[in-house]
Every structure is written in structure tokens, then in C-alpha cells.
Amino acid sequence: MIAPPEPALTERELIDRATALRPVLLERQAETEELTRYPQETHEDFLRAGFYRTLQPRRYGGYEFGLPTFFRVVTEITRGCPSTGWALSLTAAHVLQFAAQFDERAQDEVFGTHGEFRAASTVAPVGVARPNGDDGIVLDGIWPYSSGSPYSTHYLGQTLRAPEKPGDPPGPMVLFVAPRPVWTLVDDWHGVLGLRGSGSNSVRMDQARIPEHLTREVSLLDLPVEGGTPGSKLHGNALYAGRAPSVYHGELAAIMTGIGYAAADEYARILADRPLTLEPDRTRAELHDYQRHLGEALGMIHTAQAALQRNAEDYMEACRRNVSGEAPFTVADDNRLAFVFLNAGRTAWDALQNILFRTAGSRYARDGERMQRYFRDAATYWSHIGASMAEPLARRVGRDRLGLPSHDIPLIP
Helix, strand or coil, X not given: CECCCCCCCCHXXXXXXXXXXXXXXXXXXXXXXXXXXXXXXXXXXXXXXCHHHCCCCCCECCCCCCHHHHHHHHHHHHHHCHHHHHHHHHHHCCHHHHHHHCXXXXXXHXXXXXXXXXXXXXXXXXXXXXXXXXXXXXXXXXXCCCCCHHHCCEEEEEEEECCCCCCCCCCCEEEEEEEHHHCEEECCCCCCCCCCCCCXXXXXXXXXXXXXXXXXXXXXXXXXXXXXXXXXXXXXXXXXXXXXXXXXXXXXXXXXXXXHHHHHHHHHHHHHHCXXXXXXXXXXXXXXXXXXXXXXXXXXXXXXXXXXXXHHHHHHHHHHHHHHCCCCCCHHHHHHHHHHHHHHHHHHHHHHHHHHHHHHCHHHHCXXXXXXXXXXXXXXXXXXXCHHHHHHHHHHHHHHHHCCCCCCCCCCC
């Protein structure tokens, strides 16, 4: 057992720390974009606050808080800086899959050596896993869009087993954990529209040797969880017996909700600071139309947050019922949860683009303006592979309700 740095830390205290960091993160937004990653000072703030350990098993020095708490932290951090919230969410959450699917030997090694687990990941498989002649696999390839990789301790990736002989199709999917020394960061996160500071670099592996106990023949899109997992048994916590796609969409929804709140904060500032052209002693904040715009946007963002948090609680309940034997955590459950999360994110996006950005005024769409940054960041999410799953998820949910098979509808176009 490894005690967490602050054994008595509560979930409320962790959320309050994220909220308290907002002014600092606001001031660091431009620097974060320029660096293409959040600055070292922010990383040190996160280490001290314990954000990286939110979902990490308590057995290995984490706080083992639930998904609702993690999403609240992500929303608050994103409200201060969307790029930073994106990078935090898409690295710190992958401890769920690692702690669930890998055995005690792997977890002893990873947590015992590094203390924390921050892992960038890409859902699409890259390359092939060749046997290393002894124990494990050898990997070569470039895994793109690896958000948060600059501060990752590991890489959680997917690849395919090499065919047994030339001409044969590739073997099964392999989920692997690659320690930081076996991969390098590619300096290619430049020239993007939004999320410029998310550190979504590519990761390169050249003759990377991964021991067999850090591999599993499973797919992130369909993890074996029924009745529990190696991790839920090891840690005695159903949190580690859930499926991955719904968590992934929850991470994105928490980020979009945070961007929505950030844009509403900026909109309120604009209204209070913007004098009327013909009545310079008054501001837009006194005009009914702008009050209504802000109120309508906030109503939509509050709705997104309510859906996000309630759905996170439903996810936790699905995990609990799965482990207790009351009901399996099915792919249909995952589809439903994922689609609710996706719609929460879409609601926040609609509030931002249709109300806040549209009515703020063109002067706030210029370079260096926070409203422009929030629009760019949110628009980049809406072009992301996660948002592109809306159509297949809708079909899956509909087919599940009709009693038709849906598992054969691919989530990735």
C-alpha cells in the first residue's frame, strides 16, 4: 500500500482547489497556446493539488474519487483554460482503463516506479505488434493526436498483432502501456485552429520493447467488464469495472461544459465593460436583449452540466450493478451513457456558437480575445473524432431500443 500525499483530502476540497486556480489559468491562456502545452508552473500546481491522482487507486497513492468528482474538476480547470482542461482530462482519466484491465504485477510495477499514471492515448490502432523473441512485443510507429503527451508518464495505446505469416490478416487488437523512456515526443502540434495548448503531439516509437504483462488482447471500444475486472477485484471498487467509450465522451462533455462557462464569464465581462455608442454612460449590461442572451446561454450550459453530472452518477451505478451481479454493464448501457454525454457537450456548444459568440460582437472575434479563443477551442472539439460519433451512437441507441443488434455499427467512421 502507498498512502496518497494527503490521506484526508475530500472530494469537495479537490473541486475547490480547481475553482481557486481559475484566475491563474486565465492569465496563462496565451502562454499555454504559445508553448503548445500548459506551462511547467501549471503542471506543478496540478501535482500539489492532487488532480492527477483523482481517479488513481488508493492502494497506489491515489484518492480513488468517483467520476462525478473528476468531471467537476475538469469543468473548473477548463473554465480557466480550455487547452489545459483538455490535456488534464485526456491523460488523468486513462488510469481507469489501466487500473481495471491490467493485473497486480503490472500495477505494482507502474505505480511503484512512477507513483502517478498520466497517460496520453489514441483510440485508433497504429502499426503491428511483433514478438520480441523473448517476452512481449516490439512496436514501431507514430501515434498521432496524443493529447497531454508532454506531461505523460506513460502511453496507453492500441496496435494489432502481426500476422503469423506474410499475406495473413493482422491478429487481434492489443492494448499496451508504454513507459515514457520507450517513446519520444514529435514536435508537430502547430498550426491548429483551436486547443493550441493541449499538447496533442504525436508519439513515436522505434523498436520499443513492451513486456507481455503490460499488454492485453482487448479493445478500448469493447473492454471485457462483465462481472468485474482484474482491477475491480484488486481494489474492491466497482469504479474499475466500467466501459471506456462512455467515459471518453464524459471527458469531452466536461471540457465543453467548462468552455461554455468560460465563454459566459467572458460575455458577462464584455457586457459590463462595453459602453453604448449613443449613450456612453450606459453599458450593454443594461439592455434587455443582452440580459436575455446571457440568461438563455447560461440555462443551456447549466442543463449540460446537470446532464453531465447525473449521467456520471448513472455510470457509477452501472459499474456497481455490474460487480454486484445485479445487471451486467452492457454495450447498450455504454451506448446510452455515451450519447447523453455527447448531447451534453453539444448543448454547451450550441449555447456558445449560437448565442454568446454570435452576439458578443465582431471585435471579440479578433486574435488575442478570449471569446475568439473559446470559439476556436469549442469548434475544434466539434471537428474531433468524438463528436463524429454522434451519428453511429444515435443509430446504436435506436437499434438497442428496437431490440436490433447494434454492436456491428462502428463508432469510428
